[in-house]
Amino acid sequence: MSVETILSFLQSCGPEGKLGFQVAVQCAPVLKGVKISNLMTGKPGDWRYIREKLKQSRVICVPLYQDGEKEVLFLYRYERLEEHLQRGKVRRFLGDCGYEKYEVTAVLKQLRKRYLQYAGAEGDFPHELGVLLEYPVEDVEGFIANHGQNSLTTRYWKVYHNQQEAERIFRMYDEAKEQTLREIIQGSSLREVTVF
Numbered sequence: 001m002s003v004e005t006i007l008s009f010l011q012s013c014g015p016e017g018k019l020g021f022q023v024a025v026q027c028a029p030v031l032k033g034v035k036i037s038n039l040m041t042g043k044p045g046d047w048r049y050i051r052e053k054l055k056q057s058r059v060i061c062v063p064l065y066q067d068g069e070k071e072v073l074f075l076y077r078y079e080r081l082e083e084h085l086q087r088g089k090v091r092r093f094l095g096d097c098g099y100e101k102y103e104v105t106a107v108l109k110q111l112r113k114r115y116l117q118y119a120g121a122e123g124d125f126p127h128e129l130g131v132l133l134e135y136p137v138e139d140v141e142g143f144i145a146n147h148g149q150n151s152l153t154t155r156y157w158k159v160y161h162n163q164q165e166a167e168r169i170f171r172m173y174d175e176a177k178e179q180t181l182r183e184i185i186q187g188s189s190l191r192e193v194t195v196f
Contacts, residue, residue, distance in 0.1 A: 001181055009185045016049070020190040021181070023050055027075050028180035029173040030059055033195040036084050036134045037076035039064070047073050053190040064112055065119050072115070074132075078104055081132070089137040097128045107132070136161060 010018060022040065029035035042050075050061040050073065058077050065072040084090055085102045094102065099110055111132065117123030130140040135157040142151070142160025151158035152166075156173055159166040183193045 024180045028177040031194045032176040057194040
């Protein structure tokens with residue numbers, strides 16, 4: 001998709017269209033059902049609009065962090081995240097981060113608390129967020145061990161293990177993003193582009 005097409009669309013649409021476009025850019029793999037969760041940053045109040053637009057889908061939007069200038073939003077598919085939290089590697093990693101309960105609600109509650117501490121400079125970055133965003137545990141551990149340096153490649157996340165599999169996933173995410181943006185630009189709503 002050309003930059004001119006994107007710019008023309010953004011110049012011709014209102015605030016709701018721009019927000020829908022932003023959600024599509026940042027969260028297309030979740031909207032299309034090829035990824036469990038995504039983060040995005042928006043303006044105060046955006047999460048309510050997004051949640052309303054997605055309420056009949058399987059994608060849930062919750063604020064992870066809010067202040068007077070921005071919101072950090074966590075969009076996720078409940079059933080798939082619940083399933084992800086049952087995996088041994090994921091539970092082990094979360095347990096090492098201090099998690100004791102592995103239900104979606106309990107994990108998101110603790111993640112929100114840890115993110116608030118981080119945002120307030122009272123705690124370290126909650127690296128478990130990477131695992132909840134479905135980055136491979138080995139890559140999150142590699143990121144921590146290497147202090148974010150020495151990755152094999154960087155796209156949707158920094159890859160430290162199994163670059164070939166990561167590239168395959170990146171291509172799926174790119175395809176989901178391209179399809180979603182095309183649909184949004186052609187006039188589909190956020191609800192319409194979301195796979196239920």
